[in-house]
Amino acid sequence: MLNSVPGMINCLEFDAFLVDYLEHALPAGQSRQFRLHLLMCPDCRRYLKGYRHTIDLARTSMQEPDEPVSEEVPDELVQAILSAQRADSPRQ
Amino acid sequence: MRDNTDLSARLRAGDPGSYEQLVRAHGGRMLSVARRFVRNEQDAQDCVQEAFLKAFQNINGFEGRAALGTWLHRIVVNVALGKIRSGNRRPEFSIEDLLPEFDTEGSRVDPGRQELASPEAQIEAAEIGQLVRSAIDQLPEDYRNVIVLRDIEGYDTEETAALLGIASGAVKTRLHRARAALKTLIELAMSGEKP
Numbered sequence: 001m002l003n004s005v006p007g008m009i010n011c012l013e014f015d016a017f018l019v020d021y022l023e024h025a026l027p028a029g030q031s032r033q034f035r036l037h038l039l040m041c042p043d044c045r046r047y048l049k050g051y052r053h054t055i056d057l058a059r060t061s062m063q064e065p066d067e068p069v070s071e072e073v074p075d076e077l078v079q080a081i082l083s084a085q086r087a088d089s090p091r092q
Numbered sequence: 093m094r095d096n097t098d099l100s101a102r103l104r105a106g107d108p109g110s111y112e113q114l115v116r117a118h119g120g121r122m123l124s125v126a127r128r129f130v131r132n133e134q135d136a137q138d139c140v141q142e143a144f145l146k147a148f149q150n151i152n153g154f155e156g157r158a159a160l161g162t163w164l165h166r167i168v169v170n171v172a173l174g175k176i177r178s179g180n181r182r183p184e185f186s187i188e189d190l191l192p193e194f195d196t197e198g199s200r201v202d203p204g205r206q207e208l209a210s211p212e213a214q215i216e217a218a219e220i221g222q223l224v225r226s227a228i229d230q231l232p233e234d235y236r237n238v239i240v241l242r243d244i245e246g247y248d249t250e251e252t253a254a255l256l257g258i259a260s261g262a263v264k265t266r267l268h269r270a271r272a273a274l275k276t277l278i279e280l281a282m283s284g285e286k287p
Contacts, residue, residue, distance in 0.1 A: 010198030019264045023249070043200040047192065054275040055243050061224035062128055062244045073119025077137050081115050081144045088145055089106070 009033045014044050018051065100160065103151045115144055118161055122168045128240050129172035131229070139175055143168035169245065169255060176233060184232035190273035227277035235270035242267050 009017075014037045020026045021034050038045055102110035122143060126136035146167055147154075154163055193201040228236060241252045242263070249267075253260040 010194075011200035012194040012198035015192060015194075015200075015268075019268045041200075047200065050275055050279070051271060054271055054278060057220070057224045057278065058228060058239060058243050058274065061221040062228065062240070073115060073123055073140070074137075077123070077140065078112065078115050078119060080137075081119070081141050082112055084141060084145055085111050085148055088148070 007033060007036065008040065009037050011037075011041060011044055014038070014041070015047075018048070022052070022055075097156055100151060100154050100156060103148065111144075111148060114147070114160070118164050119144070121161065122164060125165060125168050125245065126172050128244060129169070129237070130175055135175060135179075136172075139168055139172045143171045146171065165245075166255075169241070173237065173255060176237065181233060187232065187235060187269060187273040190276040191269060192272055223281045224278055227274055227281055230277055231270060231273060235266060235273060238263060238266045239270045239274065243271070 014034060017026055017030055017034045021031065026034060038048065099110055099114060103114065119140060122140045123136055126139040126143075127133070130136050130139060143164065147164055154160070195201050228239060231239065237256065238252065241247045241255060242249070247255065249260045249263050252267075253263045256263065258266075
């Protein structure tokens with residue numbers, strides 16, 4: 001049904017524009033087509049909402065694990081690095 | 093920036109105290125970054141060690157235009173990606189079944205999975221974090237890496253293309269498929285289904 005509207009892209013074309021749309025990298029004409037489709041298609045509105053939410057969930061879950069990650073580096077790792085550095089640098 | 097300049101000058105001069113200062117200032121964050129790419133703690137620590145040794149060796153190449161932390165971040169990402177490339181790849185599944193489907197007219201075929209927003213309210217935040225990390229971990233390596241670089245580490249498409257050694261168009265395609273597959277995996281996990 002939507003395909004019969006002049007200038008209307010279908011859901012498959014909408015899907016192909018998603019990454020560029022979210023990067024604000026769509027040319028003006030395609031951006032207009034994308035927004036028109038978004039206005040008319042509830043399935044794609046729902047899909048875009050879930051797609052954005054997925055990105056947010058990935059970001060927050062990987063940056064804020066359950067257990068707080070210490071910004072301190074384990075002391076044994078510091079010593080291993082410094083020891084390797086000394087071995088790598090004969091002038092010291 | 094002045095601290096950068098002072099510290100990098102001391103590193104260039106081979107001041108022993110400067111190495112430890114750099115490691116203690118940036119090691120924790122680099123370890124967090126490495127953990128997002130490789131799958132076990134020992135590999136993550138190996139990446140950080142290798143990254144620091146590369147940084148010490150190449151300190152003369154640090155021009156001071158970026159922050160030292162930004163420079164080190166890119167080094168540890170490169171090391172982690174190299175480690176993944178050279179390691180044994182896990183058996184991986186095709187993500188085709190996780191991608192959206194369209195009918196012959198290009199209209200979306202909604203398989204009727206639950207939306208992300210609704211069941212989430214019933215799940216504790218910590219549980220969601222674990223569930224999402226597990227879903228990311230299920231992605232094949234190529235897709236997982238592009239999500240981590242673009243959506244978590246914040247590199248742009250061109251930077252991601254350079255880090256992965258692929259064209260920027262391929263980054264966009266891979267990123268889109270990775271996000272779509274991840275969306276499905278999270279929805280399936282939230283509804284208690286398995287892929």
